[in-house]
Amino acid sequence: MxxxxxxxxxxxxxxxxxxxxxxxxxxxxxxxxxxxxxxxxxxxxxxxxxxxxxxxxxxxxxxxxxxxxxxxxxxxxxxxxxxxxxxxxxxxxWETIEVHDGVVDTLANLATRTRLLLVTKGDREEQQLKIDRSGLAHFFAAIEILNQKSPAEYAEIMGKHALEPASTWMVGNSPRSDIAPALEVGIGAVYIPHPATWSHEQADVEDHPRLVRLRTFRELTDQF
Ligand SMILES: [Mg+2]
CATH class of the missing domain: 1.10.150 (DNA polymerase; domain 1)
Incomplete structure (x- = not known):
């Protein structure tokens, strides 16, 4: 799966x-x-x-x-x-969380045929609060809140959840946190840029055999 x-x-x-x-x-x-x-x-x-x-x-x-x-x-x-x-x-x-258009439907659709893990970084309590307020937690088999997203953390998640690199993909907007370290540990990466990504998270995204670029979150249902 x-x-x-x-x-x-x-x-x-x-x-x-x-x-x-x-x-x-x-x-x-x-x-x-x-x-x-x-x-x-x-x-x-x-x-x-x-x-x-x-x-x-x-x-x-x-x-x-x-x-x-x-x-x-x-x-x-x-x-x-x-x-x-x-x-x-x-x-x-974060009294209100503005979930992007199409996210709820897309997660509901993907959850019928893929395993979904939420992988975020930041302050544990604050990230958990946002997850709770988003109302999206029930779509995910597990939630991982990390201090950093480096290759070591991705490798640890792979081990913890017994994931195969060939059938695992990281989906995110940050070249630095989501795309580069995922490709480095041999898993696929789906890059969905956000127009206002923080400068600290910016980096060029070079082509890679396991890199997919999408314009919107909704397009994930065509891909998986
Ligand atoms: Mg992000």
């Missing part, structure tokens, strides 16, 4: 656009007259520094916005600033 390992953020539901909207509101508030486009490289750099120190998750993102008050705004953060940032990041409590 074919097994599909399926990424979650920006593959099943909107994620990066929510972060982008927070960044937009933050720049408007802290740096009137500057645009989020010109600030994005510096915002990303600060966020990556914070991830290295604190790991993934919304608390790290909030810390990076508070640190940015000194770095970009040139002043110490006041308690009012902290309250304002806390309000800006409220959408990251």
């Amino acid at each position: 074919t097994t599909l390992l399926i990424d979650a953020d920006d593959t099943l539901w909107e994620n990066i656009v929510v972060f982008n909207a927070v960044n937009h509101a933050y720049v408007e508030w802290l740096l009137p007259g500057r645009t989020v486009t010109e600030m994005q490289p510096e915002l990303d750099a600060l966020q990556i520094e914070c991830i290295a120190e604190y790991g993934y998750g919304r608390e790290t993102f909030e810390k990076s916005l508070i640190k940015g008050i000194r770095r970009f705004g040139g002043r110490a953060a006041t308690s009012r600033d902290r309250d304002h940032v806390a309000a800006l990041v409220r959408p990251l409590q």
Whole structure:
């Protein structure tokens, strides 16, 4: 039986656009007259520094916005600033999850003839919350929440679930996390780009005998 390992953020539901909207509101508030486009490289750099120190998750993102008050705004953060940032990041409590069009029908269809495993990375509690709120958990035989998606983690999943490389595929939007490491451990990869993939996750995707490129999640039903 074919097994599909399926990424979650920006593959099943909107994620990066929510972060982008927070960044937009933050720049408007802290740096009137500057645009989020010109600030994005510096915002990303600060966020990556914070991830290295604190790991993934919304608390790290909030810390990076508070640190940015000194770095970009040139002043110490006041308690009012902290309250304002806390309000800006409220959408990251994921009270609603915007599942992409066609995902529910496609998963229901695929679940009749393939084994589906959800494979996501990030803060465990936050990812679990998003999975619960998405209402999609019941389509998956197992859910794996990883700290990183490197070849070692994919090899571990293969062992844990007794998966054969020839009949296993990783489906996702991130060249760096979903596509490259999957191909490296010998499983197939299905690349479904999201228009707003985070710069940190971007990489060129070279042709490969086990790489499939699709435009939409729905197209998976033609493939498997
Ligand atoms: Mg993703």
